[in-house]
Amino acid sequence: MPAATNPAVAKAALAPPDPGVLLAWYDRHQRRLPWRAPPGARQDPYRVFLSEIMLQQTTVVTVAPYYEAFLRRWPSVEALARAPLAEVLSAWAGLGYYARARNLHACAKAVAERHGGQFPADETALLALPGIGPYTAAAIASIAFERRAAPVDGNWERVLARLFAVSDPLPKARPKLRALALTLLPQARYGDFAQAMMDLGATICTPRKPACVLCPWQSPCSARAEGAPERYPVKAAKVARPTRQGVAFLAVRADGAVLVRSRAPKGLLGGMSEVPSTPWEPNGVAHPGAHAPLQATWTALNATVTHVFSHFALELQLWRADVPAGAPAPDGHRWVTAHDVDAEAFPSVMRKVLAHAQPFFIDPE
DNA sequence: TATCCGTGGGC
DNA sequence: TGCCCAAGGAT
Numbered sequence: 001m002p003a004a005t006n007p008a009v010a011k012a013a014l015a016p017p018d019p020g021v022l023l024a025w026y027d028r029h030q031r032r033l034p035w036r037a038p039p040g041a042r043q044d045p046y047r048v049f050l051s052e053i054m055l056q057q058t059t060v061v062t063v064a065p066y067y068e069a070f071l072r073r074w075p076s077v078e079a080l081a082r083a084p085l086a087e088v089l090s091a092w093a094g095l096g097y098y099a100r101a102r103n104l105h106a107c108a109k110a111v112a113e114r115h116g117g118q119f120p121a122d123e124t125a126l127l128a129l130p131g132i133g134p135y136t137a138a139a140i141a142s143i144a145f146e147r148r149a150a151p152v153d154g155n156w157e158r159v160l161a162r163l164f165a166v167s168d169p170l171p172k173a174r175p176k177l178r179a180l181a182l183t184l185l186p187q188a189r190y191g192d193f194a195q196a197m198m199d200l201g202a203t204i205c206t207p208r209k210p211a212c213v214l215c216p217w218q219s220p221c222s223a224r225a226e227g228a229p230e231r232y233p234v235k236a237a238k239v240a241r242p243t244r245q246g247v248a249f250l251a252v253r254a255d256g257a258v259l260v261r262s263r264a265p266k267g268l269l270g271g272m273s274e275v276p277s278t279p280w281e282p283n284g285v286a287h288p289g290a291h292a293p294l295q296a297t298w299t300a301l302n303a304t305v306t307h308v309f310s311h312f313a314l315e316l317q318l319w320r321a322d323v324p325a326g327a328p329a330p331d332g333h334r335w336v337t338a339h340d341v342d343a344e345a346f347p348s349v350m351r352k353v354l355a356h357a358q359p360f361f362i363d364p365e
Numbered sequence: 366t367a368t369c370c371g372t373g374g375g376c
Numbered sequence: 377t378g379c380c381c382a383a384g385g386a387t
Contacts, residue, residue: 097371
């Protein structure tokens, strides 16, 4: 076996990575992002908080317009704390993982009420707030308050797994990766270092086809020395994604209004607006009509809405009924016109459904 | 520890 | 097209 492909030999031959080298790279190549203060400027903890919550499992490109809209509408944590939850959910609609929006609001209220409107700087105190886990606590502590902390996200994990050729599969390797992260921290500039790791992972040490030739840490990287950096991080096998089926009921009033309701406050799409439907079951439901929200002549549309959630795929058949103007909304339901659709919190799957409710108009894009 | 929890883009 | 991936947290 050639020495370059022998992990033990490769690791033994390399010098440890120098955090100062990464910081120097960051000074030249850092990305300009909407939530990132100019070099040398102090970060607003609220902006760091808002961006970090939005960026959980969500790409920079997707987050950017939502971040700008939230910051414009609620410029401070106290403004956000005063907002009704329904408005926050409506503004969050389309971004996904809606528990984040509920916790964002709960956290803003906690900061306003328990901390006088000032985010705590301490990682442990941050961790006690709703929606703030180990990653986000470390991110706010380091980026907003320059505390010594390692916000180990997917970028950090990938970079660390390659630097040290960690062959244990994720997520089991997390404790080991975190320990390696702590050994790598510089003596200062903790916020810059955190963001440098993220930038490196996002632009150089990418999941596929990493640009090792441009990497400031190419010489100490064990995975590169082995010759196949994309082999890391190793991941556990994924579970299959099942399918569920249901029927959605489009009750359309003569003026174009559509009957909707709000989902239960927690769980899947918790607190969001929806078109009434049967439960979503692996084999659909036996008698969909029994779940119709009102008595009417229901007609099956020749349309199926498909949508993929994180842990199942959904197929929704559409039934439609034309309802007279002035028909009352059943308990727990309400009529929504095109005029006030923007105030509703329709998740993406429901925008797809509503696109079939002519002449009610909504753009599923 | 494992599962639940969205969405859109890239290949 | 199907799969992978993205600045995770709560339970």
